[in-house]
Amino acid sequence: MFRPEIKVVDCTIRDGGLVNDSKFSFETVRAVYQAACESGIDYVELGYRNSKAEFSPEEFGPWRFTDEADLRKVTAGIDPGITKIAVMQDAHKAVPEDVLPKEESLVDMIRVATYVKDVDKAIRLANNATDKGYEATINIMAISHEGGMFLDEALRQLEEETCVKAVYIVDSFGALYGEEVQYYVDRYKNFLKTKEVGVHFHNNQQLAFANTIEGIILNANYLDGTMYGLGRAAGNCPLELLLGFLKNPKFNITPILKVIGETIVPLQEYLDWGYRVPYMLTGVLNQHPREAMRWMKSPESSDYVKFHSQITEDIER
């Protein structure tokens, strides 16, 4: 038995872009797009649509901006089937003007990522998107740091002031345990009467898939995953596990297995993601993974005791 309301969002290229400054080759993005379409994934997020004033195009690759011309190149000739294209705008690093009217764009959905403090910026971008004819979501990042009173106000605003499809719980630090997922879904649903709840989990504690299942059980209907978990630090909920769990016959896992073997796993030669002790420790300690990512590039990367001592000192200061 399956729930037809469930929407699966592949964000391999977008979240993976946090590992390589969004410098995926056109071939890689095309292969991911094609696999998503052939597998019947509902949405495939092909990058950020962030501002070139915030990110230098010399320093960052094309998928930090996901220009329409680049989108045309990677999608040309591929039958999309039911699969729609999403891009992400960071509330504090994107501008409304970078979003064309829907008729001139290959994008179907704009996902706006925000902290609670930036929720008014996020609403402006989301309304810009829906006014121009797109679907939209708002994704509240770092939820494990955002549980204070202003979260309620933000959720109330999102319900009243936007027409987004879904509001996401984003566990940026991979810190949440299953019972906290229950807590946040309940808290979101208390405010969101006309919107779906979405879930986006990181894998620092190897809980991204389990927490996504928890979300499914609690009627979260927008589910993020990435191929082989590719994403920042420990990565994300592996899309192939999610498809293995979901019962909807519209999904076909084979193209995903193929692209993982041919395109994603080979990226491990250049890119580091997945379960590592430093990422696990920032997850357990509910911290941003940036220090762990730096540590993994240092010559001391396997001195986990020193890293643990360093990041717990930071807490005590």
Place this chain on the structure above:
Amino acid sequence: MFRPEIKVVDCTIRDGGLVNDSKFSFETVRAVYQAACESGIDYVELGYRNSKAEFSPEEFGPWRFTDEADLRKVTAGIDPGITKIAVMQDAHKAVPEDVLPKEESLVDMIRVATYVKDVDKAIRLANNATDKGYEATINIMAISHEGGMFLDEALRQLEEETCVKAVYIVDSFGALYGEEVQYYVDRYKNFLKTKEVGVHFHNNQQLAFANTIEGIILNANYLDGTMYGLGRAAGNCPLELLLGFLKNPKFNITPILKVIGETIVPLQEYLDWGYRVPYMLTGVLNQHPREAMRWMKSPESSDYVKFHSQITEDIER
């Protein structure tokens, strides 16, 4: 708040021995033992105590037999603290005579692994152990294949005919979802009125830790983990994640982080374990990982579509 009844069992060397035919060096086993003792782990399982008639000592390393002389070598001079030593006997591959009277042994607990069909052999070995002065557990393997009517009879027998400390749910194939863990814990508890429930999970679907938490919530009190998840195929519940979750102040994660960095992670040069697509697929399909382990050693190891097709054909035959 913590539950003092909880016992953590490190089975790095024993389960890891399924990756390398139990051929760990004495230095490795000593380092694991020392870390377990320093961390306050309740039990450390240092190998099998299986029969040399079943496993050739030429083909298999010392930790398939875990002779008392070898145990003395790896533990000499180390303060055990509260940590007790366990070994495992396979119900169908071990004999009572290999277990000395407790006074002549460094072992504290004998864990008997069994399929439902071998439960009478398991009871014989468990009673042999407890009669000789040891603690014992019985670990029902491949539980995801063992849910039929004879499981109830086995549980009734284990309750009535043994005085083991715990009876384990062993998800050998990494096939269980959280709600199935609930189902099995409930079913076990229906019969086990004087014994604890134990949980031993494999990580094929990255659910070993989440399922262990599920067990904890449901009052399973014997919890297995391995350092950095070392174990057959996708490996086990990572001990470091379990310690990060448990609140009992007696546990100290630092020695575990140290031995993982210095001893366990370097084993990855020779040994393959962890999340890989073929292991994930056997987990999803509720199959033994042996075909996936063979596939991972083949030149086609990254052709996941072919592997998937092969193991689903087997089902249909």
